[in-house]
Amino acid sequence: MKKFLIGMLMFVCSQTLSAADISLPKGVIAITPRLAPPLQLQNMDGEQFDLRRAGDQWAFVHFWASWCGPCRREMPTIEILVKAFADKPLTFAIINTAESDDTVFSFLASVAPEINSLMDYDGLVTEAWQPRGLPSTYLVDPQGMIRYVVIGGQAWHSREYQDFLRQLVGEPG
Amino acid sequence: MHHRSANINLFLCVLAIGLLAVGTLQAAQPERRVFENDFLKLTVNPRTAQQMAAFYEGRGFPAEAILLTRTACFFTIGIHNKSRDILWLETANWRFQTASGPLKRVTREEWQQRWQRIGLALPHQSTFRWTLLPAELDFQADEHEGGNITLSRTDKPFSLHASFATGRDKQGPRIDVRIADLRCGEDQS
Numbered sequence: 012m013k014k015f016l017i018g019m020l021m022f023v024c025s026q027t028l029s030a031a032d033i034s035l036p037k038g039v040i041a042i043t044p045r046l047a048p049p050l051q052l053q054n055m056d057g058e059q060f061d062l063r064r065a066g067d068q069w070a071f072v073h074f075w076a077s078w079c080g081p082c083r084r085e086m087p088t089i090e091i092l093v094k095a096f097a098d099k100p101l102t103f104a105i106i107n108t109a110e111s112d113d114t115v116f117s118f119l120a121s122v123a124p125e126i127n128s129l130m131d132y133d134g135l136v137t138e139a140w141q142p143r144g145l146p147s148t149y150l151v152d153p154q155g156m157i158r159y160v161v162i163g164g165q166a167w168h169s170r171e172y173q174d175f176l177r178q179l180v181g182e183p184g
Numbered sequence: 185m186h187h188r189s190a191n192i193n194l195f196l197c198v199l200a201i202g203l204l205a206v207g208t209l210q211a212a213q214p215e216r217r218v219f220e221n222d223f224l225k226l227t228v229n230p231r232t233a234q235q236m237a238a239f240y241e242g243r244g245f246p247a248e249a250i251l252l253t254r255t256a257c258f259f260t261i262g263i264h265n266k267s268r269d270i271l272w273l274e275t276a277n278w279r280f281q282t283a284s285g286p287l288k289r290v291t292r293e294e295w296q297q298r299w300q301r302i303g304l305a306l307p308h309q310s311t312f313r314w315t316l317l318p319a320e321l322d323f324q325a326d327e328h329e330g331g332n333i334t335l336s337r338t339d340k341p342f343s344l345h346a347s348f349a350t351g352r353d354k355q356g357p358r359i360d361v362r363i364a365d366l367r368c369g370e371d372q373s
Contacts, residue, residue, distance in 0.1 A: 076314065110243075111244070132307060134313075143327075144318070163327065
């Protein structure tokens, strides 16, 4: 029992320290941790996604829409990020807000064809998360707590952001 | 920093660009107004009823909803917190004034009631909400956000007085913005 408690304490401390010690790129804001709202949606292939089943790893939760100008600019950088982190312990949940299959297919085909977006058809999941605007990104820790909010569109393909994410998930650069 | 400035400019232009693409822009682009000091940049961009109709038609909104958008006067607002402190957007503190009295703002709640009355599909309600300026937001240092604000349509000129609190506890110096002689965007006949 004692060993278990010490182990738990070390795990919690390591998570807290690792998040607190990381230097934050522009637009990334550390927030008081709060429980992530439910996130259960289907992707463009009709496959079910549930954030709670993402496993013991960080999650990159991103909300977007095709009518949002910064989203068009940011999405190709997210596509590069997804490829770069394919073998890293980071779950991606890229969520389209309240648009049709046709709109999303044609938008992604032109800007980021490798992205398989989750479809929030009625916009209710987005409503529950209440992003500051579109696009918005959240970084959720392995315990399901939102730890960082990322304001506006960012250059996720840049070294600054990828190094930050590698540190977050505990992977060497 | 630079790419985020570009982002907001892109956001502020996206409605007009979309409309040009569908070939329905019939009016000259109304005049964009800008307030800027060391702490805040606020842009106010009037949109015509035709511009807004084309934007929402392009996203599948039904004719009944488009008719309702035509009753309102739309402005696309861009806000950039240039300071290192928190800037508080509270649209309840914004006043639009004609020579004969206050001009009524059409709130998010009023739009919601209109959409529910006509049974507008949830995806369209959601899209409309996300194109509106948030009613309240604690702008972080260097944050840009934008969205539409809607008023009762009028052909009279009016002024805007927008007041922003600053600082984490809202105890910093207030920033007051006054923009005179605003007009609703008018379609060319």
